[in-house]
Amino acid sequence: METGRNYGTAGSKRRRQRRKPEQETPIWRRSLNLSRGYLVCALLLGGAGIASPIASWLITTVALVVLAVELPKLDWQGLDTRSRMAAWLIVSCMILCLLQVVPLPGRLWGGLPGHQLAAQVAEAAGGSGWHAWSLSPDRTLAALSALAPPSAALLIAARSDAQERRWILRAILIIALLSAPLAIVQLALGPNSAPMLFSSAHRGLGVGLFVNRNHFALFLLIAILIAAVPGIPGSARPAQDAKAIEWAARLAALALLALGVLSTLSRSGIFLLPVALASAVLISQRRRLSPAVVAGGAVAAVVLVLVLRVAPPVHAVLSRYATATEDLRFRYWTNTLLAARDALPLGTGFGTFTLVYPTYEPLSEVRPDVVNHAHNDVLELLLEGGVAAIALLVAWLAFVVYAAWRSRAEAGGRRDRMVPIVAALAVILTLAASLTDYPTRMHTIAVTLALLIGMLLPIPARREAGSARRMLFAGPLALLGLGVLSTQWGLQLAAIGAGGAARIVAPWSSPVQAAAANLAVLRGDRDQALKVAQRTLALAPLDPVGVRTEGLELIARGQAERGAALLSLGAPLGWRDILTQLWLAEQATAAGQDAFALQRMDAVIRQEKFGDQLLPLMPKLLRTQAGRNALAEQLSLNPGWRVAFFNQVARQPGWTMAELVDLIRHLRRAGTPMTTAESGLIRTVLAANDRFGDMRTVWHAAGQTALIGDGDFEAEKGVLSPWAPPYAWHTPALTGVRTEVAAAVTPGHGQALAVGSDGLAQGAAVQQVIALVSGTYDLTFTVSADDVMLVQQFGALLQCRRGEQTSGLPNVPVALTWSSGADGWQTARGSFTVSAECPGQALILTLPQTNGRPFSAWIDGVSIRSAPRPHA
Structure with missing residues (x-):
């Protein structure tokens, strides 16, 4: 029978055994509800991302409260090596963010790699004084606040005992198991009826409680690993007769989670699904797999693949793999890499991707949707944080490997030895998913990963702290929480048109200031617009709204040269700001710079x-x-x-x-x-x-x-319209006749025109307006019919046209001769002459009339060629 996990050293175990229950229980109970409530909130609402700023603010705020409550309880002097390493890594991330907001002299700042364009804007705007290393320090501080949710989760897991950690793993698994059926229902009901918690561009696909199917697929993959841990789907210490129930619960959970992954139609998720399932099988095995079991599993996998191949969702996924080379992610990576190269070794500042990327975005890649991330977190990290950020990433990965090895070596039971493996595999899966997306920016993923990493740490001694220590943590965390709250509140106020209130609530937020500048322009408050635009550029010199607003206001105030110089810098800022592009197009047109003007028009359209x-x-x-x-x-x-x-x-x-x-x-x-x-x-x-x-x-x-268009009927498909432009086929609306371009019944003919008639109608089967010069021509076409005797009753003529007029103009009949082919098709050939009095023509192929006897036929291979002139 397995023993409970102590997740600590032998000495710490003896200390906990000596500690009286009444000394420990009150501390945990006072924070138990808060910690568990925070985790449930983060796991349920953390998949919304920017689609629900209120949910993000709530998670961050509660995380800061958790940190303020839990941090003073740590025995900092008694922390073991792994806990100290984790703490220093978190502190290093915070220090890097804080260094990026330290002001630098203007000359030094402007000379930093990747800062040249920002320096030009600052100089043109008259603000070439001190600036932070980050191109948008307010966004960098917002990125700092994003560390709060995973930090709180890691702290909760690190302070939990075996029973509490088991509750955490089960909570993750239960939420995933509740989300997977929802995702299956979302896919089944389609985009019009799918129940969605958050507004999503992936509506109609399986997203569960997320807005992004790729991120949801990763969450389910991590849950698959957790489902394989002994005692998690079942009892903590299962009796011998309960093992079958636990195995049944585990298999059901794995099947449901795998179906949830498939319902996302996520290429990365489905690509990693076999890795997660195979890992889960190996984790759940008590003994080495025998060759027979391995062979049976391989056969079952092959059968499963063959069965799944006929499923419509699988066909949809395979079609997405077929077009993977057309994915815009590859272009995002190239542009981000160019930007990162120019900003090395320091980077442009965390949170500045949306400001920097447009300056490298080619016009050919501009779409209505804004590129908000690089879809490769390593590249985005390199761009924003430089070499130091990549070094921290490597340090975190090395720490996870070391901590997993130590934790597994100290484990007392089989379940305890599996948790470090699950944590390490979850990090690997997340890193793999981060190469094509940005999953860790979702609170649910970040919190789940932090919980698993926290379980690699031994439990420190718990003790009460004095009020002084509480204030040491509460003060900075309260300031950070106030900043997060005010920024979100300011954005909401700006969204409803309260620009003045938004500026007061969040004066340090450049997005809030930019939104307020737009509102001031719309209301005609020019003084306020200029003031807010200047404030925007002081915070974020690359903000296109600030550049455009200040430039236009300077021109309106008579400072045309200075305003034009500032607005001209809107061109290297990218193609995204509509009003800047319109101004640039107008100026370029007036200066006769047609190519430049057309590029700006192109960007807007x-x-x-x-x-x-x-x-x-x-x-x-x-x-x-x-x-x-x-x-x-x-x-x-x-x-x-x-x-x-x-x-x-x-x-x-x-x-x-x-x-x-x-x-x-x-x-x-x-x-x-x-x-x-x-x-x-x-x-x-x-x-x-x-x-x-x-x-x-x-x-x-x-x-x-060719002298006619689409003579082989390969360009179009389906029922022909009664109207078409010249050099395209159309068919008049004849009662009792149906014409349709479809695959011919005879191999080798590709598509052809299918004609079905009730035998009463007579007239044109199909026609096309053309323009032949005066001369003699040869007409050829082939026909196949269910009644061979009807084939040679098909006819052809040319109807002369002047503009849209046909009355009073001669028709040019075509005398046809017929020859039979080996495949049952018969070929018609005929010659005709076009005179100068017939500048335009309509080539008409006519139907036979069979006195009410229905028939069907195929027409193909229509061509017109100039007849060779006879030799003198």
Whole structure:
């Protein structure tokens, strides 16, 4: 039978045995409810992240209270080596954060790596005095407050005995087991009906009590490891006849947690799932696995994989793996690495990623969503904390290895030997997940990890502390808590439009000041806007709102040169501030800098802003060579507004065909030719205005060499529309006839046009507007039908057009000859002549009329070629 875990040395065990119960119990009982309440709160609400600032504030505040209560109770002089190491590591993290907010002389600060742009902004804003090492000291202090929740959790676990630590492990497991079914239900019900605790971009997927499926998957993976610890799913000291029940509970827990991971559809989570399950199996085994058991497990795993392959969620995950190379994370990493390289060895300050990253973000990667993290915590740590932060990370990993080894060596029972392994594996899984995401920034993950690390420490002697010691900790923690509360309160006030109150509540917060500056501008309070903008730049020189607001206010006050110089620095600050981009585009347009102006317009439209106002300005650039070059350069990046731009060109006169063709040829040379979808409205407008020659010119300039479009029916799929632009197929609405592009029943034909008729309708099966020059042509197409005798009753003709007019114009009949193929398809061939009186044409393929006898047929391989001229 296993003994209880003491998690300490033999000497400390004897001291605890000598200690009278009445000396120890009151201390723990006074803080038991607070500590347990904090842990439950952090585990339940800590997955919300920035989606719920109130939950984050609540967790941080209660963590600070826990620290204020528990820290004075530690016997600091009696701490063992591991506890001292953990304490020094936490203190080192705090010291690094505090060093980053120490003011430095302006000349020294501006010369730091990665600070040059901030120094230029500070000088242009007239604030080149002393500045903190961090580019945003208020954000760095906010990052310092983020250490409170895991520090409190580590302290709670370190001060817990065997029974209390078992309660902690069970609490983590129970919350995970409650979350996993919720995630399965969320996936099953879909995005419209899924029950969600927090607003999430992953709605409709399994996120449980989190907002991010990847972070939730990691939490479940850690819970899988905990479920394998002996005595956690069952009794602490199970009797011999209770082992079967414990094993059944463990297997049920592992199965439910694994299904929860699968419901997230997280690539990283599902990739790490086999590692967690295999580790759980090895942890739960009392003896070495026999070869037969290993072989049986391998066979079961193969069968499970084969079964899961047919599950829709697994197909969805596999499709995500297939597109992994297109993941934007790879681009985030590249940009973050460039920024970190320029800021080495010191870094830019914790919490400054969102200020620094936009200055390295390429225009081609701008999206409506803001990049709030690097999706690689190691790279983000290197950027913000420099070499010192990476050294601290390595020190923490080394400490975990050392503490796990020592704790396992001192363990008295089997369960006690497994907990250090679980802690070490949890750190490994978290580190692996951190290479593609930012899980430790979720309080639930950070607290869970800190609890497991805290269990690697022996229990120190507990003793009461005097009031002086309490005040030693309570004072700084209260100040930090006040800062966290005021910042969150200020942001909430700014969100509801109370900018003045927000500034008063949180004068040290640059996000609050920036929000207040925006509100002042909207209300027309120019004096207040300038004052708040200056305060914003004093706190965070790279804040684009502060740069834009102060620059515009200086220009409005007659200091045009100084204001323009400041606003011009908004360009290297990135593409994100909409009003800055609009001002820069306006100034560049006035100066004739078309390429620069177009880039700024592109940045705004990529964020889905002001597209209706900016797109009408772009066709004017077609009139100059410089403008066309700028358009070609920007369009070659394949922005999402390419189709909208060419549609705007079609609607807006003032350009010549030579100018448009020049742009189209530029795009072809750049490897990004105009597509048929992009030229569709232009072709339609040209045809409607009887400009069939220009329509043909646009078609061929875009690289289309065929005389008709999509003759093999491979470009589109589904039911054809009654209308389509020139060089695209459409079908008139005939009662009793259905046409659809689908995969042909005969191999080798790819897609084809499927025609079904009730036998009563007669007329065009499909048609396409084209523009052939005068001359003789050969028409070819193939037909297959369920009734072979009907095939040769299909016909073809050309209907002449002038603009949208067809009446009064001659039709050009096509006499067809037929030949049979080996696969059952028959080929029609015919010649026709187009005269100058027929500038535009509609190629029409006609149906036979069968007096009410239904039939179905396929049409494919339509082509028109110039007929060779006869030799003289």
